[in-house]
Amino acid sequence: MPDDGNDANGGTDPLFRVDSPIFTRKELLEIEHIPNEERIVGRDEQIKKVANALNPAIAGGSPRNMIVYGKTGTGKSLVAKHVTQRAKRAAENHGTTVGTAYIDCAQSNTETRAISTLATQLNDVGETEVKIPPTGIATDDYYARFWRILDARFDVAIIILDEIDKLGNDEILMQLSRAGEAGKLGSCKIGIIAISNKISYQDKLEQRVKSSLQEREFIFPPYDAEQLRLIMENREDAFKPDVLTSDVIPLSAAFAASEHGDARKALDILRHAGEIAEERDDERVREEHVRDARSLADVNRFRDLLQGQPTQAKLTVLAVAELTAARRESKIESNDIYDKYCELTTALDVNQLSQRRVYDLLREQAFLDILGQEFEGRGRARGSVMKFYLLEEPETVRQAIQRDAVFDQMNGE
Ligand SMILES: Nc1ncnc2c1ncn2[C@@H]1O[C@H](COP(=O)(O)OP(=O)(O)OP(=O)(O)O)[C@@H](O)[C@H]1O
Ligand SMILES: [Mg+2]
Structure with missing residues (x-):
């Protein structure tokens, strides 16, 4: 084969790049990244309160249970993980063994999944000889093994149950909080940090x-x-020096503060702005990148919210979006939504649900904060109607929904 010289250049083919011209440590902007203490802003009071509740654990006593509430992006998961890590270290210095576990109940969303995940995280088979099969044993059996693991390994276990409202029932809270008193656990103490937005x-x-x-x-x-x-x-050290123009951070902050001050959104916008600049081969991140990043962050957030919703539910939301865009009127009667929904199901050739079912789906979307809902009286003689409205721009909603495979046929139109 003729040697065209590409092999020797494999590592430097200009089509690909190893170094980003924009980022140096992009991982600092990833949501999963747990920043160290110096990078945490404005949560001293909350950190102190959580630490106080956990304090008895340091000397091997029972920590206080807590539920942390707050809107999305207010640092709940971060503070819970941060303080738990520090409590674990402080306890070790006192000769107390603390085990820590974290589960996202949106993922481990049944009692069995949650308890088996906890048991797996806190186990060390070499030490306990307890096996945790991923499936095939009863919930009670998972609990029994979990208690054995805790007693064998730890003086105290601190358990973070994030997004607790996504769990089908409260049974796990009941079991964990009563384990000592019910005689399930010998010496190990449990502290629960439940989190909900x-x-x-x-x-x-x-x-x-x-x-x-x-x-x-x-x-x-x-x-x-x-x-x-x-x-x-x-x-800022996620970026190369001098890559950010001076208005990027203030503008991202203003956008993220416009609904409620959401740090997740702020960091998402900043990261996306950098990515957009990179894609466009721009050398610096500028205001226009932040504006585009904001729309992208809105679409992504809404898509996450919709994730796991059945196609039929997405269709009801899309019907509201179409009507809102067409009418320049935000609150829409459920009858009108149903008509639009029927049009969409016909156009997409999907199964059509009854008006009653669609109404239930709409109410469910309102419960999940995907739509807004309002009861409107129309005067004594005419009763009242239920109206639904979008909480995002119609275009954001459309874009988020149209990433679903079922909607592909529409994109071609
Ligand atoms: N006070 C803070 N200082 C520095 N970074 C923060 C702070 N609060 C939040 N962040 C960052 O913002 C992002 C979102 O925070 P976090 O995940 O803790 O929010 P949350 O309240 O758990 O939101 P959700 O309810 O959506 O889960 C994370 O990347 C986190 O590191
Ligand atoms: Mg969280």
Whole structure:
């Protein structure tokens, strides 16, 4: 074969690049990244409260249980993980062995999945000789093995149950909080940090669970634009020096503060802005990149919210978006939504549900904060109607929904 010289150049083919012209440590902007203490802004008080609740664990006592509430991007997961790590280290210095586990209940969304994930995280087969098969044993059996693991390995276990409202029932809270008193555990103590971005979760907790949890409740407030600016500035070293123009961080902060001060959104916008600049071969990140990044962040956030929703539910939301765009009117009667929904199902050749079912789906979307809902009286004689409205721009909703495979046929139109 003729040698065209490409082999020797394999590593330097200009089509590909190893070094980013924009980022040096992009991982600092990833949502999973847990920043160190110096990079955490405006959460001293919350960190202190969580630490106080965990404090008895340092000397091997029972930590207080807690539920942390707050809107999305207010640092709940971050603070819970950060303080737990520090408690573990402080305890070790006192000769106390603390085990820590974290589960996202949106993923481990059944009691069995949750307990088996916890058991797997805290186990060390070499030490306990307890096996945790991924499936095939009963929930009670997972619990039994879990208690054995805890007693064999730890003085105290601190368990973070994130997105607790996504769990089907409260049974796991009940079991974990009563384990000592019910004689399931010998010497190991358990502390629970449950996290929810729905303050209404309080009302859904059964009284028997509440009385057994005896939890403290903390509410994390949103950040202001100044705090968001600091959070981003503390991670500026994710970028190469002088790559960010001076208005990038303030503008990202202003966008992220416009609904409620959401650090997740701020960091998403900043990261996307860098990626967009990189894609366009621009040398610096500028205002226009931030504006485009904002739309992308909105679409992504909405798509995450919709993830796991059945196609039929997405169709009802799309019907609301189409009507909102066409009418320049935001609150739409459920009858009109149903007509539009039927048009869409016909156009897409998918199964059509009854009006009753569609109404239920709409209410479910409102419960999940995907849509807004309002009961509107029309005067005594005419009763009242339920109206639904979008919480995002119609275009954001359309783009997020149209990434679903079922909608591909529409994109061609
Ligand atoms: N006070 C802060 N200082 C620095 N970074 C922060 C702060 N608060 C949040 N962040 C960062 O913002 C992102 C979102 O924070 P986090 O995941 O803790 O939010 P959350 O309240 O758990 O939101 P959600 O309810 O959506 O899960 C993370 O990348 C986190 O590192
Ligand atoms: Mg979180």
